[in-house]
Amino acid sequence: xxxxxxxxxxxxxxxxxxxxxxxxxxxxxxxxxxxxxxxxxxxxxxxxxxxxxxxxxxxxxxxxxxxxxxxxxxxxxxxxxxxxxxxxxxxxxxxxxxxxxxxxxxxxxxxxxxxxxxxxxxxxxxxxxxxxxxxxxxxxxxxxxxxxxxxxxxxxxxxxxxxxxxxxxxxxxxxxxxxxxxxxxxxxxxxxxxxxxxxxxxxxxxxxxxxxxxxxxxxxxxxxxxxxxxxxxxxxxxxxxxxxxxxxxxxxxxxxxxxxxxxxx
Numbered sequence: 001x002x003x004x005x006x007x008x009x010x011x012x013x014x015x016x017x018x019x020x021x022x023x024x025x026x027x028x029x030x031x032x033x034x035x036x037x038x039x040x041x042x043x044x045x046x047x048x049x050x051x052x053x054x055x056x057x058x059x060x061x062x063x064x065x066x067x068x069x070x071x072x073x074x075x076x077x078x079x080x081x082x083x084x085x086x087x088x089x090x091x092x093x094x095x096x097x098x099x100x101x102x103x104x105x106x107x108x109x110x111x112x113x114x115x116x117x118x119x120x121x122x123x124x125x126x127x128x129x130x131x132x133x134x135x136x137x138x139x140x141x142x143x144x145x146x147x148x149x150x151x152x153x154x155x156x157x158x159x160x161x162x163x164x165x166x167x168x169x170x171x172x173x174x175x176x177x178x179x180x181x182x183x184x185x186x187x188x189x190x191x192x193x194x195x196x197x198x199x200x201x202x203x204x205x206x207x208x209x210x211x212x213x214x215x216x217x218x219x220x221x222x223x224x225x226x227x228x229x230x231x232x233x234x235x236x237x238x239x240x241x242x243x244x245x246x247x248x249x250x251x252x253x254x255x256x257x258x259x260x261x262x263x264x265x
Contacts, residue, residue, distance in 0.1 A: 014046070015039035049086045059092035063143060065125050066169050068132040085133045089121055091143055115154045117144060122166050126203065136169040165203045172205065182245060185212050190253045219246040224257040
């Protein structure tokens with residue numbers, strides 16, 4: 001039998017079906033080369049979002065996260081406007097079950113294990129070869145079947161207890177006013193480290209680090225010139241809460257710069 005008999009079988013592919021759909025149903029006419037390239041891109045995207053399952057084992061979950069790339073998030077930005085990466089995440093491992101068997105079934109023990117699992121998921125995504133890949137607090141809540149408020153509390157506690165940044169999506173892209181990571185960055189800066197080293201150690205975007213440090217220095221300069229605290233937000237176009245957070249850091253590292261004229265900090 002000639003090898004030509006198998007040509008048709010080899011052409012019954014996802015890509016060929018997509019090209020047929022585009023030509024017949026959507027009447028998308030044009031270069032076959034362009035359609036071939038488009039079908040290859042769609043095929044690659046489908047494989048990225050629906051990875052083969054034969055290599056997964058018990059306890060893993062396929063879930064799509066956000067790649068840590070691009071600039072600061074802006075109001076109204078949709079999740080799909082970031083680069084998305086689908087990974088298999090180790091949600092439940094044998095050690096988790098062993099921990100439950102070895103400890104009491106108390107609320108404290110349950111929360112401790114949940115915190116360990118949250119840390120593992122966050123660090124797995126951040127260190128992944130296809131990443132860093134980030135999860136939002138809502139993502140983590142869905143993956144672990146918990147309320148988002150509970151996840152937020154446990155992640156914040158973990159940051160304080162471990163000293164790690166534990167970058168979630170909102171934390172990385174700076175969604176909302178969260179002074180905790182700013183405090184970490186300023187602490188490193190006050191140790192004499194330059195911007196690049198601060199960014200590396202805090203696992204934060206270098207551009208965001210630079211912006212935080214410039215805002216911090218502006219607040220520090222105005223306080224050193226005895227500018228009343230309540231006037232500073234208007235002068236440098238920052239929210240009062242952010243200015244107060246920076247002022248508290250100035251008070252911590254440079255108490256000699258403050259005077260009664262600046263107001264209560």
